[in-house]
Amino acid sequence: MIAFNIRGTWSIYKREVMRSLRTAFQSILSPVLTTSLYFIVFGTVIGARMEPVDGVAYGAFIIPGLLMLTLLGETTSNSSFGIYMPRFTGTIYELLSAPVGVAETLIGFVGAAATKGLILAAIILVTATFFVDYEIKYPLFAALYIMLIAASFSLFGFILGIWADGFEKLGIIPLLILTPLTFLGGTFYSIDDLPEPWNSVALANPIAFLVSGLRWTFYGTSDVPIALSLGLTLGFLAVCTAIIAFIFKTGWRLRE
């Protein structure tokens, strides 16, 4: 009896990573260029005239938020496209007829999307050194937190790719929900500086907790306690995993 198909998992992972490399200009260069522009405009030009926030130079302060902006968008999009395209083209028949289950599929697709997210994060952090001076206070914790975020939103993207029945729906969530929420989640400012009621409104935005958590790993300062950010992220990861397990158990939108 086969318990786990490790070669199948590796095949999915490898193919998905290769797919990203095949479209490297769009999937890697484009987000890096966009983030670099943010660093130039907000970090170097405007940031030079801004007061430090919580004792952190403004250019350095926005790094975790910008990182989060790219990470959420790219991991979600990459993962959702990864599973949506086989559904759209019909090639999913092969995956469904293969001896691979939910674990192999998730590790393959989500692992590849998360890998790409981590590569992007590393490139962005290196790129940032050209524009602003910064130091990461808890580098190991930052790396683990970035991995956790990448995995969580890759899972979320996977759900999105199964839910979507058209390309428009694939783009709606990253563009119309994730990006605005990240912008409003303290990417460019500290939520603590917002007057009421906007402070309370901002704290209703779950992305604010993620940005705050990542900023804590970078500089040791945050708008909300790190435990809360970590708890929310782990909770999101658990919910996404449960939804995917349900999808595979019922075959929703996968098996007729």
Add this chain to the structure above:
Amino acid sequence: MQEPILSIAGLSKVYSGGVKALDDVDLEIRKGEIFALLGPNGAGKTTLIGAVCGLVRPSGGVITAFGHNLKNDWRSARARIGLVPQELSTDMFETVERAVSYSRGLFGHAPDKARIHEILRSLSLYEKRSSQIRELSGGMKRRVLIAKALAHEPELLFLDEPTAGVDVELRKDMWEQISALRERGTTIILTTHYIEEAEEMADRVGIIRGGKILMVDDKAAMMKRLGRTEAVLQLAEPLSELPPSIAAFPLELSADGRELCFRGGDGTGKGRQQVADLTKALIAAGIDFTGIDIRESSLEDIFVSLLTEQEEPA
């Protein structure tokens, strides 16, 4: 009796819209055979294949492949099953070799370049191994699908309309490929609209309609049981009625008595002997004829006849 490689019992599938695609299907497939599943569009052929291969969730019934119940031990069973789908579904931007290698890995096999090359050679794809699939012709794409299905060396192979949309030459070529697979011991289940395909290759034939299996039999036995010889004799002079000396033959007069139509035999050639006897009887009775057209019924005739019977109201 040899244990079947695939056993389907009481399989049913009702889609969410209420369409009953499979209705209490029982079927057993023997190791090493080529089984042709025939049926009109919407008969349930693809749903049946989908249920075995994991693309469709059955509403009821039990499927056992290689002794593994597909509900509980699907990994072990699926690792030994291959599927060539009806649609040309491939990753168009992938190269032929990488696509086939991916399929091998997906089914849990270690990379084996030599084996992949052997498969590509056998399907005349070797020269195209570095081409993107989108650059290939329709027939070549279908070969790629077959190569992908063979990459993990399945013991049971499903071919869903394998020669749909391919030209005559390529179809014959594919028949040879399928025969070669059988010689290597692969059990093959194919669905087809081309009855001649089933007639050419199949050991056994199943006829499905409206989600029900109407008949499963050895092709030769089916031909023998349901086959007929049909002969039309053009008479030199019209007859108004059959003379008593030939009345024992299964005959009908047509074309205003100018043609004598014989329908008899059993698909074994017995009918031809009867036609020979009939001609002697006609000569003895002084009835002259100017020509004879004689033919054996094909699997297609049997197929159409069975479906027509089903359509007739009770």
